[in-house]
Amino acid sequence: MDKELSFPKDKIKILLLEGIHQSAVDEFEKRGYTNIDFHKGALSQEELLDCVENYHIIGLRSKTTLTTPVIEKAKKLMAIGAFCIGTNQIDLNTATELGISVFNSPYSNTRSVAELIIANSIMLLRRIPEKSKKAHNGEWLKDAVKSYELRGKTIGIIGYGHIGTQVSVMGESMGLRVLYYDIEPKMPLGNARQVANLEELFANSDIVTLHVPGTPQTKLMIQKEQFDLMKDGVIFQNLSRGTVVDIDALKDAIVSGKVGGAAVDVFPVEPKSKGEKFVSPLQGLDNVILSPHIGGSTQEAQETIGAEVAVKLIGYIDNGSSIGSKSIPELNLPLQSNTRRILHIHKNVPGILSQINQILSSYQINVVGQYLKTNEQIGYVVLDVSGDATAEALNALKHVNNTIKARILF
Numbered sequence: 001m002d003k004e005l006s007f008p009k010d011k012i013k014i015l016l017l018e019g020i021h022q023s024a025v026d027e028f029e030k031r032g033y034t035n036i037d038f039h040k041g042a043l044s045q046e047e048l049l050d051c052v053e054n055y056h057i058i059g060l061r062s063k064t065t066l067t068t069p070v071i072e073k074a075k076k077l078m079a080i081g082a083f084c085i086g087t088n089q090i091d092l093n094t095a096t097e098l099g100i101s102v103f104n105s106p107y108s109n110t111r112s113v114a115e116l117i118i119a120n121s122i123m124l125l126r127r128i129p130e131k132s133k134k135a136h137n138g139e140w141l142k143d144a145v146k147s148y149e150l151r152g153k154t155i156g157i158i159g160y161g162h163i164g165t166q167v168s169v170m171g172e173s174m175g176l177r178v179l180y181y182d183i184e185p186k187m188p189l190g191n192a193r194q195v196a197n198l199e200e201l202f203a204n205s206d207i208v209t210l211h212v213p214g215t216p217q218t219k220l221m222i223q224k225e226q227f228d229l230m231k232d233g234v235i236f237q238n239l240s241r242g243t244v245v246d247i248d249a250l251k252d253a254i255v256s257g258k259v260g261g262a263a264v265d266v267f268p269v270e271p272k273s274k275g276e277k278f279v280s281p282l283q284g285l286d287n288v289i290l291s292p293h294i295g296g297s298t299q300e301a302q303e304t305i306g307a308e309v310a311v312k313l314i315g316y317i318d319n320g321s322s323i324g325s326k327s328i329p330e331l332n333l334p335l336q337s338n339t340r341r342i343l344h345i346h347k348n349v350p351g352i353l354s355q356i357n358q359i360l361s362s363y364q365i366n367v368v369g370q371y372l373k374t375n376e377q378i379g380y381v382v383l384d385v386s387g388d389a390t391a392e393a394l395n396a397l398k399h400v401n402n403t404i405k406a407r408i409l410f
Helices: 022-030 045-054 068-073 092-097 110-125 128-136 162-173 196-205 224-229 247-256 298-319 351-362 391-398
Strands: 015-016 036-038 058-062 081-084 101-103 154-158 177-181 207-208 233-238 261-262 288-290 338-349 367-373 378-386 401-407
Touching: 015 022, 015 045, 022 036, 022 128, 022 298, 045 068, 045 233, 068 092, 081 298, 092 101, 101 298, 110 128, 110 162, 110 207, 110 233, 110 261, 110 288, 110 298, 110 391, 154 162, 162 177, 177 196, 196 224, 247 261, 338 351, 338 391, 351 367, 351 378, 351 391, 391 401
Parallel strands: 015 036, 015 058, 058 081, 081 101, 154 177, 154 207, 207 233, 233 261, 261 288
Antiparallel strands: 338 378, 338 401, 367 378
8 A cells, every 4th residue: 555545634624613612723733634724603504515525524513513415415524523512413323324423522511510500509599690680770689588508408410420420529529418310320429329219309409400411211301290399499400401391390480489599501492693582481580590501611611622522533534543433333443553554434234344354365465453343334444454555455445335435544
């Protein structure tokens, strides 16, 4: 295989949208990727369709949507970076079918969200939103009525994952007792205690906070019935997904006094841009904090996310490593010396590996290392072969039945 067959880094075109942090650009440039188009805003479907076929890598946040038509038109596309927590804005099925690796940063903003949970708890226990609003309107509500310290209260955490555990540790350091509920057994941190069911958590928690994914199982998991089981005057927070809480039931619970204060950062329907009006049944209620889906939006989190996703994308393009991919089977690849590396993505059907090995054998190419991983749809095999592999051999691999993508990496 001739060295010039490796894809030159300056020929790889990268599109970064929505003001992705400079840390991502720095990582790309540090590794020799300089052909970068940077946009501060999102692109519409029409704008994407006009330009997407020019790019090998696309980076976006949550406002840009990569639909099936857009991905299918991106014939050169090798990888997509979601510089955020979720990947709902990307058609993962299409990306998988076309052998396009999708990476995100699911845990980089855990500290930012956890800090906001604790801050909201203090503000709501002291009824600061209500007092602040009155002060802005010229009223001087100087009293201690329904104002409480955080210390000594119990916080109930629903979902004891990366964010839930951060809330647990921070809460305990502030003097909170910690209960948590998770569908799986989880090792407690500090003095936190796992409860057997939500009923027990609701009955004993002064603060209830949600940290669950948006799945069919969690849809509307908190409704009137669940609010009725909570302590009178409970502080309720949802910084997870807008689909997990019945907003109208939450409003009724706030108005009735069952919920003494609430902080909501995610909503069933959210504006798609800053210019679109935000409407919620929770607007205008006392002791309620409404934030525009910014639980993880801090400069520190964005810097970390920018670097983390860029490093994953570079790892995939540079050496084929797919750890953290949401579409391609995950392979963590060792470095080999004096070898060539071939990447082959194919439909997950029997006989592919046998065909690949037969071709390599016919060209008398020695296999130094072979790494294979599959999911339900596709298989991903990485071949480290002797240095005398040729372009003709790669061309033969591209014609293996059910091949999706094949390329010589180096």
